[in-house]
Amino acid sequence: MISFSLWDIVRNLAIGGALTLLLSLVAFVLGGAAGLLVLFARIGKWRVPRAMAQMHIELFQGTPLLLQLFTLFFGLSLFGLDMPAWLAAALGLTLFTSAFLAEIWRGCVEAVPKGQWEASACLAMSYGEQMRHVILPQAMRLAVAPTVGFAVQVVKGTAVTSIIGFAELTKTGSMIANATFQPFLVYSLVALAYFVLCYPLSHYAQSLERKLHAAR
Amino acid sequence: MPLVSTNRLHKFYGKNHVLRGIKLDVEEGEVVTIVGRSGSGKSTLLRTLNGLESIDDGVIEVDGARLDVDHADGDTLRALRQKIGMVFQQFNLFPHLSVGQNVMLAPQVVKKMTNAEREGIARDMLSRVGLAEKFDAFPDQLSGGQQQRVAIARALAMSPKVLLCDEITSALDPELVNEVLNVVRRLAAEGMTLIMVTHEMRFAREVSDKLVFMHEGRIHETGHPQEMFARPATPEFANFIGSLN
Numbered sequence: 001m002i003s004f005s006l007w008d009i010v011r012n013l014a015i016g017g018a019l020t021l022l023l024s025l026v027a028f029v030l031g032g033a034a035g036l037l038v039l040f041a042r043i044g045k046w047r048v049p050r051a052m053a054q055m056h057i058e059l060f061q062g063t064p065l066l067l068q069l070f071t072l073f074f075g076l077s078l079f080g081l082d083m084p085a086w087l088a089a090a091l092g093l094t095l096f097t098s099a100f101l102a103e104i105w106r107g108c109v110e111a112v113p114k115g116q117w118e119a120s121a122c123l124a125m126s127y128g129e130q131m132r133h134v135i136l137p138q139a140m141r142l143a144v145a146p147t148v149g150f151a152v153q154v155v156k157g158t159a160v161t162s163i164i165g166f167a168e169l170t171k172t173g174s175m176i177a178n179a180t181f182q183p184f185l186v187y188s189l190v191a192l193a194y195f196v197l198c199y200p201l202s203h204y205a206q207s208l209e210r211k212l213h214a215a216r
Numbered sequence: 217m218p219l220v221s222t223n224r225l226h227k228f229y230g231k232n233h234v235l236r237g238i239k240l241d242v243e244e245g246e247v248v249t250i251v252g253r254s255g256s257g258k259s260t261l262l263r264t265l266n267g268l269e270s271i272d273d274g275v276i277e278v279d280g281a282r283l284d285v286d287h288a289d290g291d292t293l294r295a296l297r298q299k300i301g302m303v304f305q306q307f308n309l310f311p312h313l314s315v316g317q318n319v320m321l322a323p324q325v326v327k328k329m330t331n332a333e334r335e336g337i338a339r340d341m342l343s344r345v346g347l348a349e350k351f352d353a354f355p356d357q358l359s360g361g362q363q364q365r366v367a368i369a370r371a372l373a374m375s376p377k378v379l380l381c382d383e384i385t386s387a388l389d390p391e392l393v394n395e396v397l398n399v400v401r402r403l404a405a406e407g408m409t410l411i412m413v414t415h416e417m418r419f420a421r422e423v424s425d426k427l428v429f430m431h432e433g434r435i436h437e438t439g440h441p442q443e444m445f446a447r448p449a450t451p452e453f454a455n456f457i458g459s460l461n
Contacts, residue, residue, distance in 0.1 A: 113308075115304060115306050115308035116308060116310065118268055118304065118308065119302075119304065119308035119309075119310070119367075120310075120322075121267075121268065121293075121297065122266055122268070122297055122300070122301070122302040122371070123297070123321070123322035123326060123370070123371075123374060124294045124297040124298045124322065124326045124374065125294075125322060125325060125326055126290060126294065127290070129325045129326070133321055133325055134310055134321075137312045138310075138311065138312055141312065
């Protein structure tokens with residue numbers, strides 16, 4: 001029987017951890033970009049894009065991430081679209097992230113007092129000028145803390161992609177646990193790795209919240 | 217030809233008919249004060265003048281810029297708003313910008329002024345309201361009275377033809393009211409056209425050329441303030457000034 005040293009376990013988990021980190025980054029960056037588009041559609045004045053953005057948000061907020069991934073991975077292959085696990089994982093998490101970030105950011109835009117819209121309108125600014133110079137700078141300040149906080153959800157959300165076979169941290173962990181018969185040790189290490197990724201983020205979100213609330 | 221004129225102005229909030237056919241003319245250099253009980257439509261009337269409230273019928277003309285029910289798109293509104301400055305009860309300064317940036321923003325993005333031009337104007341306007349030294353301060357470092365004076369400077373920096381003042385001293389501590397009224401008094405003396413809604417009756421009597429008493433969505437009584445206060449023509453206005461004391 002092959003024996004595994006602790007080093008073997010840690011080294012393999014580190015590779016899975018790197019993929020988790022990479023997947024989180026991709027989902028967060030692409031999801032953020034897509035979320036921005038959804039946001040502008042959602043708060044804009046055109047009816048059709050607004051309705052589409054709302055549907056997008058409700059669809060991805062109202063269904064489990066797991067089913068979104070299943071639909072992408074298994075569902076699309078029924079139509080002959082063969083999707084590798086990594087692509088389904090990245091795409092699924094990106095869509096999921098875009099819906100949540102758009103909704104978080106919409107709340108921040110709407111939290112900017114109505115008087116700011118009125119004052120800038122009275123200065124003859126157009127909608128775009130109001131957004132760019134008055135509303136978004138204030139909304140962004142409000143958005144920083146909840147956005148960083150949501151990044152924690154994205155990191156943890158990547159664990160779900162293990163189900164479709166993407167070899168990130170959780171999937172790697174379960175494979176190692178099966179091979180070593182040391183599930184307690186391995187899963188503890190996996191949990192620790194998630195904690196090491198998430199704790200600094202949530203701590204950072206908290207300190208940002210304190211700082212930005214105290215500042216103007 | 218009046219600088220500001222409205223005709224047949226009607227406004228509904230749902231079934232509530234808040235403006236019932238307003239005809240109001242304001243000459244250049246005139247100071248007009250709109251008074252009335254809360255709910256009489258006075259703030260609504262002021263806010264329709266620059267399109268902050270839409271209208272359901274009628275016409276608004278300000279120095280050649282015209283707005284009516286069928287012509288109230290973005291370009292029309294912006295053309296109108298270039299002629300009209302507005303100061304609010306709650307100041308509404310931009311909290312993320314310094315005092316100087318607050319005043320320079322619209323000259324920059326709307327009038328496309330150069331850096332030097334807009335800074336010159338901002339410094340001029342701030343010294344006009346006595347706050348030249350606050351150029352680099354942020355709004356939350358100022359008192360309410362100072363913030364309101366910055367808001368006035370910000371409006372003036374767009375060189376409006378007329379300035380609307382919507383209860384601009386109502387949110388101020390009593391000891392800060394006068395510094396703002398003094399600025400308005402000076403603007404009036406310099407010939408600025410002003411249309412204000414205020415609860416400061418003594419001030420209204422002192423600076424206004426014309427008083428407009430609103431009652432149930434109509435201009436119920438209008439005239440020279442001294443005469444109106446001395447001899448109210450309608451029982452509603454007599455009642456209103458009676459309730460002030």
